[in-house]
Amino acid sequence: MATITPEIPVLTDEAPEKAAAPKREYPGALVVVEGIDGSGKSTQLYLLKRWLEIGGYRIHFTEWNSSPLVKSATRRGKQRRLLTPTTFSMLHAADFADRCERQILPLLHGGYLVLADRYVYTAFARDAARGCSPRWLRNLYSFAPVPDITFYFRAPLDVAVNRIVAGRPKLKYYEAGMDLGISLDRAESFRIFQERILNNYDQMIETDRFVLMDGTVRVNKLQKQMRQLLAEKINLTHFAPKKKK
Amino acid sequence: MTRNGSSSTDSPNGRSPGGSNGHAKSRARKSAKKGRNGNSDLLSRFYGIPLPGVKPEELSGSLIVVEGTDGSGRSTQISLLTEWLESEGFAVQTMGLRRSFLVGEDIDALLAENTVTRMTLALMYGTDFFDQLERRILPALRSGLIVLADRYIFTLIARAAVRGIGRDYLHGIYEIALRPDLTFWLNVRPEIAFDREFKKSQTISYWESGRDMSLSNDLFQSFIRYQSLVKREFEYLSKRHGFIEMDGEGSVSDVNRVLRKRIASHLGIRSTHYKPSHALQHLWR
16 A cells, blocks of 8 residues: 655745735736725725726726626525635636736736726635635635735724615625624624624735725825825836827 | 655645644644554544534545546446445445536536636636535535545646646645545556547547647647646656556456455455446446
């Protein structure tokens, strides 16, 4: 009998070291917004996108979970409640890989400014809240290009949760984290789930160089800050419309 | 030893409970070794941290994997083994690629289109694998069944690795998978696999010949090169994971006899006598 000596590498389970500075392998740039539901991130990214669009910049906007590739599987899994923390995570990773390989990477190589509403940090925060190992998640998404800037929109839990609950008649099963069996009450389950996600996000502020944005600041004021920070960090002239000679 | 040089982070048996200092690790490694030989370390049923929510001690069944390229005779052997085990009174559950309810059909559709990229395909196969593992295999093992896997994580790792996805990355994904009790590798030369596959379907498929890798415009050349690359990955995996390597070019009955012998000794079955029923007689060559 052959001795069975599998040697699957085991990385450390500690929080990751400071993420490496983005490698400049492409002329494009990647801008990411992250934060829990109701933190105001999508509104702010929308406004940033409009500003850049109107100015004629070379940009592309991409959303988490938007690829048609895995839509049928996600729908099937969610409707029938078949998803486990692992398959939930794998399916989203497959979806992200499709977007990454067919949109994000080609556009970065083509010199675009790519704006992403949620990125891999959403998976790190949310799937870890479901019980997936943080180390396993980091490995799973290690093919993703590191953002040039990640805006982290942070609002107090109550503010964020109330924004969502007020606007939605019914929270969806997975959205509310009902699969975790925390509480039979959807609103209560949602709140606890979001709290776990918020804590996971907070831990990444340092390790992943998040730029902290206060989600309680007035929309137009916050947008002004965001535009300033973007212009400081990224040379926007690279993406500006070319002047006709 | 891994081929790329065993680093200090390599541990055969998941994470050490005390974190990452060197002492804890070497202790964990020692106890893991003892555990395997003494068959008492339940954690060694997983490569690393078990899947969320799984208690290894509940899994009383056995997981037996048959790996091998297309045309290696895997499916034939699994049909025969199923019949033999059932006749011995063991309940059998099978698994294979693209058989999950969650994404099995979606992968078929992706393969038909040929537009899917390598990472997406690798992760869709991974989703398919974990859906079957969690919703079919683990419940079967909890009920004490014998699970016969027609391919396992090794094919998924090999196929992705030949397409340039890192081996460590792939092993990292599957470190939460269940470690098989026995893994058989039916090894056949690519030329023999080609003959068998061609005879079976009168053509050679796009994916089996690795056409997405642009190895050659000639289908035969492409098939041979692709299968040779996969075979090389398997040689590496065989060393790393302790496969029971078998000559897949032997007759069906010869290969089956060896498989029965190894499985019988693992499960404590005394007799390995078996004659296929009338329904399976056509496979017995």
